[in-house]
Each structure stands twice: as C-alpha cells, then as structure tokens.
Amino acid sequence: MQKNIVIWDVICYLVFPLFIWNFMRDTIGDYTAMLISTIPGIIYSFIRFFRVKQVNIFGAFMILTLIASTLVNVLAGSALQMLWNNVYYAFAMAVFFLFTILIKRPLFLLFTLDFVELQGYSRQKMKAIFNERKYFLVFNLITLGFAAREIILAFIKIKLISVYGVDAFDKGLIIRNVLSWGITAICVIGFIYISKMLQANETSRLSKNREREVF
Template sequence: MKNRVALYDIIFFLVFPLVVWNYGRDIIGDYYAMLLSSVPGIIYSVYRFVVLKQFNIFGIFMLANLILGALVDVLAGSAIQLLWNNVYYAYALAAVFALTALFRKPLALYFALDLAELQGQDRGKLRELFMSKKLFNVFQLITLGFAVRDIVLASLKVWLITKYGVEAFDKGIILRQAINWGFSAIFVIGFLYVAKAVQDASPSEESLEKSN
C-alpha cells in the first residue's frame, strides 16, 4: 500500500507536472502550463482527502493548504510571479509551523492524534501520553522540521528563480520532491519513535486495568 501511494505521488506530483510543462508551454504559454500542471495533483489530493475522510485538524490543514496554494497560483497573473508567490507561500507555511511550536501547540502532535484516532485509538489517552515531556519535545522537533523544510525549499527556489527565471519551474518540481523525500525520512524516524513509545505504554495500561 505504501509503495502504491509513493508511486501515485511520483505520477501526480512529478511526472504529470513535468510532462504538462515541457509539452504544454509552447502551446498555451508558460503561465497556463504552470497552472495546468498542478491540476492532477490537486484532483489526486482531493480524492485522498475524501477517501480518508480526514475531517479533523490534519484534514482541514491539508484542504486549506490545497485551496490557498491553488489561489496563490491563480492570482499570480504571470509565470514569474507564480514562482515568486510559491516562494512567499512556502515561507508563510514555515512561519505557521514555527509559531505553533513557539506557542507549544505543535501541529505534528495534533496530526499524530488525528491519524491515530482514524485507526481506532483512544484520543484522550494518547493525548495524555503525547503531552509527556519526552514525546512532546519530539513533536516540537518534528514541527520545527516541517518549518525548516519549507524554508530550505523556498530559499533554493529563490536561487533557482534568480538564476534561471521561468526555466526554474521544472527544476523546482524535481527539487521539491527530492527535499520532501529527504525530510520525510527524518519525520518517519520521529513518528516511529512515538509509535514505539505508544506500544511500550500499552502493556503497562493493561496491567493497571487487571490490577484494578
């Protein structure tokens, strides 16, 4: 299942955009080719949102991110402005992640609670466990990792735009996927650590119930 999701991500977020950009820009122009290249990814993201029924903090964040990202593209008006808007938006997202960590409301913690609840876990018990100092700090680091990822991506896009102009678009697509995969490996390690802590805590809870 995970391999299938990874394959779909490659197709909708890498292959389709590159094909549309390289073969469509001469026909419909750079700006509209950029807009059209994002359509398959948007449709795929909406499909996943509906299928998974993610009507929670994680789902709302993903849907809002999708809508705002599309608006940023549509309102750009030109190809080069679209690229710069994506840079500004990435920095804004980084600020959102950083602020939630600063105010000790790390989004990663709420994402984990939402996904665990979808799998039938008790949200109240997990929240209590996640708020323990050790795990809370892990979620803080993961959330800051999201911020760092967006800052790195945006900063590299600035360099690409200033060097290549509109031609930075396809390079940015490849770069975005590479950075996402790289940081995803780090995030997975963090979430696996949390999952192990949850698993280790489960036997103790069962023993307490038996003792009662």
C-alpha cells in the same frame, strides 16, 4: 491507491507536471502550462482528502493548503510572479509551522492524534500521553522539520529564479518533491520511534503490575 501512494505521488506531483511543462509550454505559454501542471496534483489531493475525510485536523489542513496554494497560483497573473508567489507561500507556511510550536500545539502532534483516533484509541488519553515531555519534544522536532523544509525550499527557489528565471519551474518542482519525501521519511521514523516508546512504557507498566500481584 493507498497501497501505491508513493507511486501516485510521483505521478501526480512530479511526472504529469514535468510532462505538461516540457511539452506544452511552447504551445500554450509558460504561465498557462504552470497552471495546468498543478491540476493533476489538485485532483489527486481532493481524492486523498475524501478518502481520509474522517481525519479532522489533517483533512482540514490538506484542503485549506490546497485552496491557498491554488489561489497563490491563479492570482499570480504571470509565470515569473507565480514562482515568486510560491517563495512567499513557502515562507508563510514555515512561519505557520513555527507558530504551532510556539503556542505548544505542534502540528505533527495534532496529525498524530487524528491517526491514532482512527485506530480506535481515545483521543483525550493519547493527548495526555503525547504531551509528556519525552513525546512532546519529538513532535516539536518533526514540526520544526516541516518549517525547515519550507525555508530551505524558499531559499533554493530564490536562487533558481535569480539564475534561470521561469525555467526554474521544473527544477524547483523536483527539489520540492525530494524535500517532501525527505520530511515524509522523518515522519515515518518519528511514528516508529514514538510507537516503540509507547510499547516500552506499556511493557514496563505490565511488568510493574505483575510485580505488585506477586507481592
């Protein structure tokens, strides 16, 4: 699954939900179709969670947001309310991301610490490095990107709901996935940028050590 993660994302978060929505809504109703369409994504998310369960903060974030989004959907009671609940949820997530920046604990930095720790690096040592200004700014900007994604998605959904009503579901689904892939691309670019900065620093450090040895 790990090698084909993009394909599985598309299948579980987009293809299955769209199929269920378009071919089952007339039989089981809009709200039931919406709820059932979330099941493939929930199952897939749980599988991904158990595959990365060693990742403390990232794993906890994944499972908590999954539970929260499921409750938002189940407690809606109607198709239209479910769409509006997801708008409110998007705004709440944006506030959460911004809050992590405000308290100087940008979420993307915490995620990165989880992953570098899995690679065998010292969490405390990497935390000290990542809190340096040049790295910290990058983590803040990427976390801000997460918040921006949620805000943009929320306003787009408001517009779609106002125009299409419950028929905004599939359109919002497509836009959400496009924005999610966009922020994923930003995260990858951020990882690459930070890795290059670390490599440059390490090269500079080794060069200075050689100069000291010469003299």
